[in-house]
Amino acid sequence: MTQKVLVRVDGRELSLSNLDKVLYPDAAFTKAEVIDYYSRIAPVLLPHLKGRPLTVKRFPNGVNGGFFFEKNAPAHTPGWIPTVNLPAPGSTKNRETIDFPIVNDLPSLVYYANLAALELHLPMWRVTEDGEPLAPDTLVFDLDPGAPATIVDCCRVAVLLRDALKEDGHESFPKTSGNKGMQLYVPWDQGPGTSDYAKALAQRLEAGNPHVTSVMAKRARPGKVFIDWSQNNPYKTTVAPYSLRANRIPTASTPLLWDEVEDCRSPDELVFTAPDVLARVEEHGDLFMPARA
Template sequence: MSPITIVEGRRLSLTNLHKVIYPQTGTTKGEVVHYCTVTADPLLAHLHDRPLSFLRYPDGPDGQRFFTKNVPPGAPTWVQTCEVPHTSSGPTRQVLVQDLPSLVWAANLVVELHAPQWTSGAPGRADRLVLDLDPGDPATIVECCTAAQWLHERLAADGLEAYAKTSGAKGLHLLVPIEPTPSERATAYARGLAVEAAKALPDLVVHKMTRALRPGKVFIDFSQNAAAKTTAVAYTLRARALPTVSTPVTWDEIAACTEPAQLAFRFEDIAPRLARHGDLHAPLLDPARARPLPGDGRR
């Protein structure tokens, strides 16, 4: 029988806690759930009011992996949900992880957590801009850091402040707090930045998704600003060979990066980083930090 755990008054059945999810490190499902509880404060802050998509990998990253936007069968009735209009198959109902019991329930499913750039109260109106920097072999996150610094300065020229995090895979994500604007407008602006970066750094950056163009370069993916797209959230574990985390980093760390290992963080690294830096992405949660995109009015 699965153990029953009480989390803030909610009854949860946690299953197979001794199951090894990451064979290379021997990391168990229980450790995965524990990581989410000790990182709950910043995780919940960045998940708040954002409809979630789950990449589930219950048998580990080498087992079956499947992406789901619908509310999983058997979800407790107290887990909040919302209707999401922006899907290819019409409206769907997705999970909102708003509290610790819901986070522990989601962690028990073994999931990557992905969210759009808008909240449930304003679907399709982005309050964040995202640029996904993806290196094509043999390029690495080191090359991403060079591209990120160019984008950081270019965004600043438009009065926008970028905050960086590792993707938890090979690259970097840059996120910018913006005043709510239609997702189409955010996508167009992000595309313009990617095109400009490719012109300024032709030996380093590409803005087209064509695979043949990407070896040795950094692809700037602007498409994740579309209303129907999602991005891995800060502090989520990834379904990779090792238990890596999408981790906020400083611009000093980006400037100093000369080896990929310098910006590779596992779940055990996150608590010490939070103790040292706090939540480096906390400014994304402050409405006063949001700025309009160029052409959207107030500057």
């Protein structure tokens, strides 16, 4: 039988269910702990979610069970969670448009955490208060290591990217993906064109480094770091900073200090779980705050 608990979060009443369900069996990490993490990380997470259409990856039976991506706000979504109706090219359900949720506040975040929406994914652009898409305000490079390359190799490429971006007048901010790779975010105020610029820069680095590829084909990646510039497509999303990931243990996409990137010698150095991330925020605040354009 489903166990439900009624709670009030910032004046909103929510019904939380199955709080003792274990969502990360190897860590004995429960839904209650997932909700607790998202509630406690909310002060630094919510500014990154604000105004961005949200896509979630839900794991109702935990990370060892099935999952599904959800873009369309569920039918039972509370009316106080705003939605925006946007085009949905390539929709798996042949929808022409989708009602994306916008998670701007703590009750909305807790609502999605209660749905076992472990992973939060965002585009590099926001919408206006009227729901109209704006130009991208962020450029992203997704660094994906092809085995036997690891995040250590991604760190080397991240430094090269940082320096190349600096030459072009751009500041960049690193974070782990929470999986095996990492991302660099670049505040952007030059309108459309992020994809073209990102592709050209990735190709520039590829030309001077045999351990880098800008080619998407899997056969081109073994032993190299793939600089995925295509995440700048307006219909693509990237995992949000501070989002949990559906791994064996509750890792999270974690903003980094450049010193940590430069000094990384082992993949284990850049594995951060939910408690680690909360402790880091306590120490450093939101390292990703400057990445918000």
